[in-house]
Amino acid sequence: xxxxxxxxxxxxxxxxxxxxxxxxxxxxxxxxxxxxxxxxxxxxxxxxxxxxxxxxxxxxxxxxxxxxxxxxxxxxxxxxxxxxxxxxxxxxxxxxxxxxx
Numbered sequence: 583x584x585x586x587x588x589x590x591x592x593x594x595x596x597x598x599x600x601x602x603x604x605x606x607x608x609x610x611x612x613x614x615x616x617x618x619x620x621x622x623x624x625x626x627x628x629x630x631x632x633x634x635x636x637x638x639x640x641x642x643x644x645x646x647x648x649x650x651x652x653x654x655x656x657x658x659x660x661x662x663x664x665x666x667x668x669x670x671x672x673x674x675x676x677x678x679x680x681x682x683x
Contacts (some may be wrong), residue, residue, distance in 0.1 A: 612676065
């Protein structure tokens with residue numbers, strides 16, 4: 583039987599994951615909120631609470647967003663919130679007011 587020589591290969595270097603800004607929050611807008619923002623989704627500098635995000639959005643988009651947020655809400659980690667002290671996750675949905683019926 584022939585002898586086989588094994589040559590060690592070069593070490594495999596792990597590739598770094600795609601670079602994602604570490605201090606951002608993904609904000610998704612729906613209906614009137616999307617209209618006020620002019621987009622359906624964006625990455626913004628991270629805010630730590632709903633209140634901070636609310637202030638950022640009103641500062642960025644003005645009265646149109648302020649009107650939406652006055653009676654709208656935020657979806658944070660699958661839970662609807664209007665609590666300005668609620669901590670944010672990586673993704674927040676901005677929900678306009680919904681008609682009941």
